[in-house]
Amino acid sequence: MRPAKRREPPSRQRSAKGRAKHSGKHVTIRDVARVANASVSTVSAAINNTDYVSAAMRLRIERAVRRLGYRPNDLARGLRLQRTHTLGVVVPDLSNSFYTEILQGMKDYASAAHYTLLIGDSRDRWAEEQVYLDNFHRRRVDGVIRIPAADDQCRNIRELLGEIPVVYADRFPHTRDAAGGHVGVDNTVAAFDATRYLMSLGHRRIGIVAGPETAPTAADRLEGYRRAVRGGHVPVDPALVRRGDNRMVSGHREAIELLTLPDRPTAIFCTNNMMTLGAFQAIQELKVVCPDEVSLLGFDDFYWAPLLRPQITMVRQPAREIGLAAARLLIEQIEGRNTVGGDQTLSTQLIVRQSCAPPATRPEPSIVRSGKVGA
Amino acid sequence: MRPAKRREPPSRQRSAKGRAKHSGKHVTIRDVARVANASVSTVSAAINNTDYVSAAMRLRIERAVRRLGYRPNDLARGLRLQRTHTLGVVVPDLSNSFYTEILQGMKDYASAAHYTLLIGDSRDRWAEEQVYLDNFHRRRVDGVIRIPAADDQCRNIRELLGEIPVVYADRFPHTRDAAGGHVGVDNTVAAFDATRYLMSLGHRRIGIVAGPETAPTAADRLEGYRRAVRGGHVPVDPALVRRGDNRMVSGHREAIELLTLPDRPTAIFCTNNMMTLGAFQAIQELKVVCPDEVSLLGFDDFYWAPLLRPQITMVRQPAREIGLAAARLLIEQIEGRNTVGGDQTLSTQLIVRQSCAPPATRPEPSIVRSGKVGA
DNA sequence: CAAGCTTAGTATATATGTTAGGTATATACA
DNA sequence: TGTATATACCTAACATATATACTAAGCTTG
Numbered sequence: 001m002r003p004a005k006r007r008e009p010p011s012r013q014r015s016a017k018g019r020a021k022h023s024g025k026h027v028t029i030r031d032v033a034r035v036a037n038a039s040v041s042t043v044s045a046a047i048n049n050t051d052y053v054s055a056a057m058r059l060r061i062e063r064a065v066r067r068l069g070y071r072p073n074d075l076a077r078g079l080r081l082q083r084t085h086t087l088g089v090v091v092p093d094l095s096n097s098f099y100t101e102i103l104q105g106m107k108d109y110a111s112a113a114h115y116t117l118l119i120g121d122s123r124d125r126w127a128e129e130q131v132y133l134d135n136f137h138r139r140r141v142d143g144v145i146r147i148p149a150a151d152d153q154c155r156n157i158r159e160l161l162g163e164i165p166v167v168y169a170d171r172f173p174h175t176r177d178a179a180g181g182h183v184g185v186d187n188t189v190a191a192f193d194a195t196r197y198l199m200s201l202g203h204r205r206i207g208i209v210a211g212p213e214t215a216p217t218a219a220d221r222l223e224g225y226r227r228a229v230r231g232g233h234v235p236v237d238p239a240l241v242r243r244g245d246n247r248m249v250s251g252h253r254e255a256i257e258l259l260t261l262p263d264r265p266t267a268i269f270c271t272n273n274m275m276t277l278g279a280f281q282a283i284q285e286l287k288v289v290c291p292d293e294v295s296l297l298g299f300d301d302f303y304w305a306p307l308l309r310p311q312i313t314m315v316r317q318p319a320r321e322i323g324l325a326a327a328r329l330l331i332e333q334i335e336g337r338n339t340v341g342g343d344q345t346l347s348t349q350l351i352v353r354q355s356c357a358p359p360a361t362r363p364e365p366s367i368v369r370s371g372k373v374g375a
Numbered sequence: 376m377r378p379a380k381r382r383e384p385p386s387r388q389r390s391a392k393g394r395a396k397h398s399g400k401h402v403t404i405r406d407v408a409r410v411a412n413a414s415v416s417t418v419s420a421a422i423n424n425t426d427y428v429s430a431a432m433r434l435r436i437e438r439a440v441r442r443l444g445y446r447p448n449d450l451a452r453g454l455r456l457q458r459t460h461t462l463g464v465v466v467p468d469l470s471n472s473f474y475t476e477i478l479q480g481m482k483d484y485a486s487a488a489h490y491t492l493l494i495g496d497s498r499d500r501w502a503e504e505q506v507y508l509d510n511f512h513r514r515r516v517d518g519v520i521r522i523p524a525a526d527d528q529c530r531n532i533r534e535l536l537g538e539i540p541v542v543y544a545d546r547f548p549h550t551r552d553a554a555g556g557h558v559g560v561d562n563t564v565a566a567f568d569a570t571r572y573l574m575s576l577g578h579r580r581i582g583i584v585a586g587p588e589t590a591p592t593a594a595d596r597l598e599g600y601r602r603a604v605r606g607g608h609v610p611v612d613p614a615l616v617r618r619g620d621n622r623m624v625s626g627h628r629e630a631i632e633l634l635t636l637p638d639r640p641t642a643i644f645c646t647n648n649m650m651t652l653g654a655f656q657a658i659q660e661l662k663v664v665c666p667d668e669v670s671l672l673g674f675d676d677f678y679w680a681p682l683l684r685p686q687i688t689m690v691r692q693p694a695r696e697i698g699l700a701a702a703r704l705l706i707e708q709i710e711g712r713n714t715v716g717g718d719q720t721l722s723t724q725l726i727v728r729q730s731c732a733p734p735a736t737r738p739e740p741s742i743v744r745s746g747k748v749g750a
Numbered sequence: 751c752a753a754g755c756t757t758a759g760t761a762t763a764t765a766t767g768t769t770a771g772g773t774a775t776a777t778a779c780a
Numbered sequence: 781t782g783t784a785t786a787t788a789c790c791t792a793a794c795a796t797a798t799a800t801a802c803t804a805a806g807c808t809t810g
Contacts, residue, residue, distance in 0.1 A: 025457075025538075026457075026515065026537060026538070026767090027537065028766095028767055028768090029767065029768065029769095030767080038788080038789090039788065039789045039790075040767090040768080040769090040789090040790095041768095041769075041770090041788080041789060041790070041791095042787085042788055042789070044768065044769055044770095045769090045787095045788090048769080050769080050770085051770095051787085051788090052785085052786050052787050052788085053787075053788085054786080054787060054788090057787080057788085069533075069534055069535075069537055071509065071512045071513045071537070072513055072767085072768075073454070073513065073515060073766090073767050073768070074513040074514045074515070075450045075451075075453045075454045075459070075514070075515055075766090075767075075768090076450075076454050076766075076767030076768040076769090076794085077513075077767080077768055077769080078450045078768095078794090079448070079450045079451050079454060079766095079767080079768075079793095079794045079795065079796090080767080080768045080769050080770085080793075080794055081768080081769070081770095081794085082794070084450070094469065094475045094478065094479075095472050095475040095476065095479070095678075097470050097472075100469045100470040100475075101470065103469065103496075104469075104470070104496075107496070116510060118493065119494045121478075121479075121482070134446065135491060137446045138446045138447060138448065138449040139449045139450070140401065140448060140449070140450055158444075159444055160444075162401060162402065162444055162446070163400075163401070248678075248679075277679055277682060280682060281681070281682055284682070284684075303470075303623075304623075304652055306656065307652060307655060307656055307659070307683060308682060308683065309659075309684050401795090403794095403795055403796085404795065404796065404797095405795080405796095413760080413761095414760060414761050414762080415761090415762095415795090415796080415797090416760075416761065416762080416797080416798075417759080417760060417761080419796070419797055419798085420759095420760095420797090420798095423797080425797080425798085426759085426760095426798090427757085427758055427759055427760090428759075428760095429758080429759065429760095432759080432760090447795085447796075448794090448795050448796070450794085450795075450796090451766085451794070451795030451796040451797090452795080452796055452797080453766095453796095454765095454766050454767065454768095454794095454795080454796075455765075455766050455795080455796045455797050455798085456766085456796085456797070457766075
């Protein structure tokens with residue numbers, strides 16, 4: 001981003017900043033060859049086990065490698081092999097345990113397949129995600145896994161990544177063409193089941209704090225909510241539909257809006273874990289008793305959820321499995337064997353805890369069949 | 376780790392796995408030069424703003440770059456320049472918000488200085504950390520920031536990283552020689568102040584769940600605790616000193632041990648956030664009332680701490696600042712200007728919330744001057 | 751006024767570290 | 781003699797940046 005109009009005498013010599021201090025050059029395969037009294041190609045063959053090398057020679061080389069502390073230069077290697085054995089991953093928020101759990105899954109599969117992960121945190125902003133994708137391209141990663149930012153505005157991923165294969169995890173891209181595939185859950189069904197669970201408890205006025213309008217998963221979850229509400233022969237009250245930005249403060253803000261409504265809802269459904277926490281906080285602050293006075297239903301479980309009082313009932317996504325499957329899908333594509341193929345939809349689970357109960361003022365007691373309800 | 380004794384015919388041709396599927400070659404600077412009708416050196420000069428290029432030529436080149444979607448190959452670039460503008464970072468646990476907060480700080484400073492982060496999660500195991508350090512070396516990162524694993528057994532970091540500069544954040548290395556510098560807090564003082572705070576409330580039997588014996592920071596915090604206890608003219612009861620492994624389950628386990636002691640402590644001090652959570656859970660499960668029956672004091676705050684009931688009083692480390700300072704320290708070293716120099720000790724803060732109160736059975740009411748107590 | 755210098759722009763050769771593919775040589779075996 | 785095996789070495793890429801050389805014009809200067 002230097003000024004383009006730069007007309008001053010263009011300094012030829014590198015600026016002082018350009019050259020690093022530690023002049024101690026790295027040890028190369030050439031150094032090893034010299035010390036071991038062998039040719040570079042023999043050393044290469046010995047290291048990569050790729051050609052005949054006599055036992056004696058191998059020993060000399062191994063000794064030289066150890067003595068010099070030689071590490072092959074992956075830049076040169078990647079350049080030569082046109083292969084980096086590296087996967088780029090962008091997640092929307094590294095401090096959200098949901099994504100770190102997905103990352104764990106990816107990492108486990110990837111390292112078993114001898115790939116390394118390059119991790120980027122887009123802070124849920126397309127502008128920052130773009131920087132990472134560009135970086136991945138320049139680094140010539142073998143593949144990319146995107147969990148797109150909420151405000152994803154990517155028109156054509158090929159412009160950004162060239163021929164590099166891409167798969168999507170958790171979220172869908174802005175434009176639904178997830179060419180390389182997608183691994184996630186059916187958000188519509190998950191939200192539908194969750195909402196129906198609330199209705200089965202007798203709730204008729206259910207508030208929802210949904211994600212941003214630009215995010216497809218948010219739209220799906222909202223759609224699931226709508227269908228469930230309408231399915232219970234209740235009109236969708238626009239006053240009960242609120243929008244957050246998937247972050248804690250927005251959940252807090254919108255929950256307060258809902259709870260201070262003249263005719264406030266008897267239950268609140270938050271469509272991600274951060275907003276659920278915000279809503280939880282709002283309920284505490286307003287001294288509304290949960291679940292007696294208001295029920296709270298969340299999305300995306302976290303490992304310390306059992307510590308909260310009341311424990312929050314949540315829709316759980318199989319985060320680790322999503323990561324695992326996404327990494328596998330991508331690596332299969334990279335290595336040419338498309339055994340798994342296409343999109344994969346994993347199933348969610350409703351973790352019933354203590355934050356949902358029948359509403360205090362009970363309407364006509366209608367029984368609704370409950371959705372799939374896990375432990 | 377292939378078998379060294381491999382005697383079979385060494386396959387010359389790359390295994391099917393070796394060659395990637397997508398044959399669509401990447402676009403190179405050569406392609407740009409051809410399309411823009413210029414020489415490669417001119418294109419290079421135009422892109423890097425490093426030599427005279429006429430306005431007309433520049434325009435043609437820019438257009439060609441955009442049209443072809445050209446991205447400079449960072450492998451070749453790094454190889455040529457002997458510089459990658461990349462920092463390697465190993466943290467013990469990516470799902471611990473304390474470390475992701477440190478990472479945020481590092482990332483902010485690094486990207487402002489045009490460096491990219493390579494992030495590794497060692498799961499607090501030296502064996503895994505070693506793999507990442509090796510990887511960083513092969514990738515020729517310009518510098519490394521370590522938060523060493525608890526069982527750090529690194530004898531000589533130079534063997535692993537060659538000439539690559541290293542700085543330490545948060546934790547000290549196994550052997551105290553943090554040649555490149557260290558950024559963190561004074562753990563002894565922090566634990567001393569925290570323990571003294573408990574004693575100022577009247578506690579005499581204070582249990583501690585410390586980190587593993589191999590971890591220097593754990594040793595320091597334990598030492599701070601010991602000094603404070605002895606400073607209050609109370610002998611250190613070995614039964615009250617427990618060891619965890621910095622993870623939640625160990626905090627849970629050790630807290631139960633402490634709470635089921637015949638003469639149980641009136642307060643528990645946990646020396647990291649995960650173990651604090653475990654202890655919190657144990658207290659809930661045993662239905663011991665906090666802070667009425669037992670006080671709980673934690674270490675390393677987390678953003679959702681206000682949601683727990685009671686809210687836990689904690690020693691807070693300036694995580695973001697630690698990350699920021701570590702990145703700055705490292706980059707200054709890389710770029711040859713050592714303005715900051717040496718180790719940096721940042722100050723901790725005791726966040727007083729609701730989990731500490733005077734013990735139920737009050738001993739002689741002695742007043743102890745309280746340490747530095749924050750908001 | 752020719753030689754030399756400066757300015758502006760472009761082209762060429764080389765080096766970075768590594769590996770595949772080809773070449774060379776020696777031995778064993780049919 | 782020819783063929784297969786075993787061992788070692790040489791060279792050409794891979795994509796980039798830069799030192800050097802080159803062209804062409806404008807200017808100074810003895």
